[in-house]
Amino acid sequence: MTINGSELWEDERAPEVAAPRMRIRTSADILATQTERPRELPRQTVFDARDVSVSYGEKTAIAGVTLQIQRNVVTAIIGPSGCGKSTFLRSLNRMNDSVPGFRLGGQVLYHGHDLYGPGVDRVEVRRRIGMVFQKPNPFPKSIYDNVAWAPRNLGMRHELDERVERALRGAALWDEVKDRLKASALGLSGGQQQRLCIARATAIEPDVLLLDEPASALDPIATAAIEELMHTLKRRYTIVIVTHNMQQAARVADRTAFFSLEERGAERVGALIEEDATQTIFGRPRDSRTRDYVSGRFG
Amino acid sequence: MSAAFDPTAPLTASGNLRRRRVVNRLAEGSANAAALLAVAVLGIVIASVAMRGAPALSLDFLTRTPPQFGGPGGGIAPAIVGTAIIVLLATAISVPIGVLVAIYLTELAGPRVVAAVRLALDLLNGLPSIVIGLFAFGLLVIGHGQSGFAGAVALSVIMVPLVARAAQEMLLLVPGTLRDAADALGVSRWRTIVGVVLPSALGGIVTGTVLAVARAAGETAPLFFTTSIFDNHVHWSPFGQALSNIPVMIFTLSEQADPYGYQRAWGAGLVLLTFILVANAVARSLAARSRAKMGVQ
Numbered sequence: 001m002t003i004n005g006s007e008l009w010e011d012e013r014a015p016e017v018a019a020p021r022m023r024i025r026t027s028a029d030i031l032a033t034q035t036e037r038p039r040e041l042p043r044q045t046v047f048d049a050r051d052v053s054v055s056y057g058e059k060t061a062i063a064g065v066t067l068q069i070q071r072n073v074v075t076a077i078i079g080p081s082g083c084g085k086s087t088f089l090r091s092l093n094r095m096n097d098s099v100p101g102f103r104l105g106g107q108v109l110y111h112g113h114d115l116y117g118p119g120v121d122r123v124e125v126r127r128r129i130g131m132v133f134q135k136p137n138p139f140p141k142s143i144y145d146n147v148a149w150a151p152r153n154l155g156m157r158h159e160l161d162e163r164v165e166r167a168l169r170g171a172a173l174w175d176e177v178k179d180r181l182k183a184s185a186l187g188l189s190g191g192q193q194q195r196l197c198i199a200r201a202t203a204i205e206p207d208v209l210l211l212d213e214p215a216s217a218l219d220p221i222a223t224a225a226i227e228e229l230m231h232t233l234k235r236r237y238t239i240v241i242v243t244h245n246m247q248q249a250a251r252v253a254d255r256t257a258f259f260s261l262e263e264r265g266a267e268r269v270g271a272l273i274e275e276d277a278t279q280t281i282f283g284r285p286r287d288s289r290t291r292d293y294v295s296g297r298f299g
Numbered sequence: 300m301s302a303a304f305d306p307t308a309p310l311t312a313s314g315n316l317r318r319r320r321v322v323n324r325l326a327e328g329s330a331n332a333a334a335l336l337a338v339a340v341l342g343i344v345i346a347s348v349a350m351r352g353a354p355a356l357s358l359d360f361l362t363r364t365p366p367q368f369g370g371p372g373g374g375i376a377p378a379i380v381g382t383a384i385i386v387l388l389a390t391a392i393s394v395p396i397g398v399l400v401a402i403y404l405t406e407l408a409g410p411r412v413v414a415a416v417r418l419a420l421d422l423l424n425g426l427p428s429i430v431i432g433l434f435a436f437g438l439l440v441i442g443h444g445q446s447g448f449a450g451a452v453a454l455s456v457i458m459v460p461l462v463a464r465a466a467q468e469m470l471l472l473v474p475g476t477l478r479d480a481a482d483a484l485g486v487s488r489w490r491t492i493v494g495v496v497l498p499s500a501l502g503g504i505v506t507g508t509v510l511a512v513a514r515a516a517g518e519t520a521p522l523f524f525t526t527s528i529f530d531n532h533v534h535w536s537p538f539g540q541a542l543s544n545i546p547v548m549i550f551t552l553s554e555q556a557d558p559y560g561y562q563r564a565w566g567a568g569l570v571l572l573t574f575i576l577v578a579n580a581v582a583r584s585l586a587a588r589s590r591a592k593m594g595v596q
Contacts, residue, residue, distance in 0.1 A: 093483065095479065095482065095483060098482075123485055123486070123487050123488075124485065125485075126482060126483050126484065126485040127484075127485025128485070130483060130484065130485075131479075131483035133476060133479060133480065133483075135476060137474070137476035137477055137479065137480045138480075139477060139480065139481075139495050139499075140477075140498070140499050141498070149484075149486075149494060149495075150481075150484035150485065150486055153484075153486045153487075153490045153494065154485065154486065197480070200480075200484065201483070201484065204484060204485060206485075
């Protein structure tokens with residue numbers, strides 16, 4: 001083991017190996033959930049992005065992104081504003097399709113299937129790949145109906161109450177709302193609303209959760225709750241989280257992908273600079289641009 | 300000349316300021332007077348209808364049929380029932396169409412089509428109501444005779460653009476983030492629209508509908524062609540015969556040389572006016588409530 005002088009990381013081996021030995025985690029709970037994770041889990045590729053480029057009309061947003069995302073791992077996407085983090089995330093569940101002028105080059109494979117191949121139904125894609133947005137966006141319905149709406153529409157009416165309770169417990173919201181399930185979701189605080197949105201997304205038991213800066217509109221306490229939640233969620237879901245908060249990436253993610261803007265001809269285009277284990281990205285990144293960014297020299 | 304005025308002079312009006320002050324007062328005064336006039340006209344209309352119509356009002360007036368051959372007594376029950384049936388039927392026809400048009404415009408259509416359809420709706424809204432009456436006459440009355448249904452169709456042509464535009468405005472207010480949220484849950488587009496988008500805009504759509512109803516209830520011209528030759532009995536079916544209705548009845552009574560008929564016409568006018576004012580008030584309060592609800596979002 002090499003001591004690299006970083007306060008944050010003691011061990012630069014793969015995160016799943018290092019996790020039990022890590023001391024610098026803010027809470028004991030997080031440490032506990034890290035150790036619980038079964039180590040024998042086979043590495044399984046959920047997303048395989050091959051030379052993906054996205055353009056909106058004339059403007060190219062990202063180009064040449066090749067990235068694999070593994071099962072039951074939290075992958076963080078970091079980078080400066082406008083580097084195409086959200087664009088990449090949203091092309092993983094085809095949320096960009098409704099944007100006028102959207103075009104995607106390359107391939108995104110999901111469990112080996114081309115997400116943009118012929119015969120692929122967007123609705124089915126999103127049924128398996130859920131998403132939580134930057135701003136909490138609960139429906140103007142009751143707390144219960146927010147969670148129950150999608151299962152009802154997808155025909156999962158069997159034991160709906162139990163399903164709603166499970167989703168709310170999973171999002172660490174049950175104890176706060178169990179006595180007012182019929183109350184409007186709009187009466188909840190911002191942090192509660194965002195956890196409700198996570199419960200809503202998990203109520204249909206998707207395979208993947210995409211989180212697009214889920215805590216950027218929240219105060220630090222609510223943020224901590226969401227981050228802690230992610231450590232429990234990753235046991236059941238594959239998580240991809242976009243964040244512009246590097247500390248957050250360091251706290252929650254096993255793998256981190258750094259996106260930045262590259263000059264390509266006359267255009268500045270978002271590109272994947274480096275993807276690796278989180279402590280490698282923050283401790284010993286290979287690329288100087290990554291080093292500059294994580295050490296706060298730009299961005 | 301360094302200064303056009305003497306800075307040490309007392310600060311009272313000087314030079315052309317006197318004239319400018321007079322012009323200013325005149326302009327302000329005429330704007331105030333115009334605003335007052337607009338309110339006053341409404342007030343005078345309401346007051347005169349109320350003053351002349353109120354003596355006719357009684358329970359009998361609302362619940363009884365008019366006397367067969369003119370003269371005193373009787374009521375306008377057939378016209379109230381007829382107007383209610385015609386307007387309800389017109390609402391039943393126009394609200395589904397109007398809301399579907401609005402859904403198409405906000406959720407499905409491309410921007411160019413939207414501009415074209417909106418223009419069409421605005422033109423439809425501006426069509427002279429007598430032309431709409433002629434249209435319904437040619438379509439439904441020739442060969443079949445007058446009917447309450449034909450009147451309802453004519454009124455629904457007036458209501459569709461009103462409902463569609465009101466619903467469209469409200470659907471546009473529904474935050475896009477809600478559509479994203481529903482889309483991201485793997486729910487089909489139509490379920491998203493019915494389950495999330497429409498309920499969020501429901502208050503505004505109801506408001507627009509009430510305003511359209513208030514507008515249609517007072518329309519006279521389309522009903523002349525379609526449902527104006529009626530008898531003095533209450534009919535419940537909009538098919539087969541013309542239905543008595545308040546606007547046409549007011550006109551018919553005013554054409555006859557029967558002072559009791561004039562009395563009834565004023566009374567009927569007051570009933571119609573009251574309905575329309577109440578409907579507008581209800582629509583306004585509904586609109587305020589639904590805006591408040593959206594504001595929380």
